[in-house]
Amino acid sequence: xxxxxxxxxxxxxxxxxxxxxxxxxxxxxxxxxxxxxxxxxxxxxxxxxxxxxxxxxxxxxxxxxxxxxxxxxxxxxxxxxxxxxxxxxxxxxxxxxxxxxxxxxxxxxxxxxxxxxxxxxxxxxxxxxxxxxxxxxxxxxxxxxxxxxxxxxxxxxxxxxxxxxxx
Amino acid sequence: xxxxxxxxxxxxxxxxxxxxxxxxxxxxxxxxxxxxxxxxxxxxxxxxxxxxxxxxxxxxxxxxxxxxxxxxxxxxxxxxxxxxxxxxxxxxxxxxxxxxxxxxxxxxxxxxxxxxxxxxxxxxxxxxxxxxxxxxxxxxxxxxxxxxxxxxxxxxxxxxxxxxxxxxxxxxxxxxxxxxxx
Numbered sequence: 382x383x384x385x386x387x388x389x390x391x392x393x394x395x396x397x398x399x400x401x402x403x404x405x406x407x408x409x410x411x412x413x414x415x416x417x418x419x420x421x422x423x424x425x426x427x428x429x430x431x432x433x434x435x436x437x438x439x440x441x442x443x444x445x446x447x448x449x450x451x452x453x454x455x456x457x458x459x460x461x462x463x464x465x466x467x468x469x470x471x472x473x474x475x476x477x478x479x480x481x482x483x484x485x486x487x488x489x490x491x492x493x494x495x496x497x498x499x500x501x502x503x504x505x506x507x508x509x510x511x512x513x514x515x516x517x518x519x520x521x522x523x524x525x526x527x528x529x530x531x532x533x534x535x536x537x538x539x540x541x542x543x544x545x546x547x548x
Numbered sequence: 549x550x551x552x553x554x555x556x557x558x559x560x561x562x563x564x565x566x567x568x569x570x571x572x573x574x575x576x577x578x579x580x581x582x583x584x585x586x587x588x589x590x591x592x593x594x595x596x597x598x599x600x601x602x603x604x605x606x607x608x609x610x611x612x613x614x615x616x617x618x619x620x621x622x623x624x625x626x627x628x629x630x631x632x633x634x635x636x637x638x639x640x641x642x643x644x645x646x647x648x649x650x651x652x653x654x655x656x657x658x659x660x661x662x663x664x665x666x667x668x669x670x671x672x673x674x675x676x677x678x679x680x681x682x683x684x685x686x687x688x689x690x691x692x693x694x695x696x697x698x699x700x701x702x703x704x705x706x707x708x709x710x711x712x713x714x715x716x717x718x719x720x721x722x723x724x725x726x727x728x729x730x
Binding site for chain 1: 569572573576577578580581582584585588598601602604605606607609610611614627628631632635664666669670673688689716719720723
């Protein structure tokens with residue numbers, strides 16, 4: 382260690398700018414108050430999560446195609462590409478099966494998932510937390526399950542229609 | 549004393565998770581000044597440092613539920629501040645590694661080191677290029693080692709070491725210039 386390094390390390394505290402402890406709190410508080418309202422959106426999204434979870438739990442047992450999905454990883458970059466590709470594919474498939482109004486309804490729900498995901502992604506960039514990575518993965522999986530379930534329901538409905546028309 | 553400090557913080561953190569504004573304010577008061585200095589040293593701008601502080605505390609309070617206590621609250625928060633500061637500095641094009649500095653290559657190493665003065669060194673650090681200032685501040689003032697700096701800045705450990713050495717040389721050159729020109 383040279384003289385300059387020693388000089389700086391020994392006087393670390395003196396390199397700080399003077400600042401009162403409460404400086405800047407008003408701005409943080411205002412934004413916390415605003416954000417608190419925003420969090421109600423997440424509760425709504427969470428409610429949607431659970432609703433769909435209960436609906437599609439059974440589908441888990443039958444959908445084997447997701448088995449090739451990457452295992453839970455701490456690095457969202459590793460699973461994002463896979464799931465985004467799958468979700469886009471399913472959305473395209475869903476689009477071919479329903480009319481515009483039905484499509485709009487589901488895509489609106491998926492947009493809520495998307496906003497929640499973006500928020501999780503931002504937090505993950507800061508915290509690199511495993512829990513956040515898991516929450517992100519769960520968000521993507523749920524979107525897949527919802528899309529699979531909807532596609533399955535429509536197909537089943539169409540199959541019955543065809544059956545009744547033909548009999 | 550240490551254990552006492554940890555338990556006091558644990559109580560504050562628990563209340564802050566429940567959105568207790570008084571507890572959040574207490575945490576803010578305890579860490580605001582130190583975090584501001586960290587942010588200022590990276591962004592090199594008071595307004596940007598202020599933005600970083602707001603964003604960081606906001607993010608920390610909202611993510612507090614994910615804080616597991618593996619590191620002290622201060623170091624957990626500092627990582628958030630550093631990440632936010634670097635992101636913002638990059639967005640404002642205020643941060644970049646210094647690839648080449650011919651002035652440094654041409655200058656001989658400072659043989660006899662002068663007597664330093666805190667205020668002068670502080671101003672010289674502030675006038676370093678952003679990449680240099682960030683690496684130097686993280687190493688000397690925030691106490692991170694090169695492995696940690698490499699992780700934070702997403703560079704290799706050897707790049708961190710090289711950047712640090714060059715930053716230190718540049719700082720010495722700046723100090724010499726300041727001393728020679730009054």
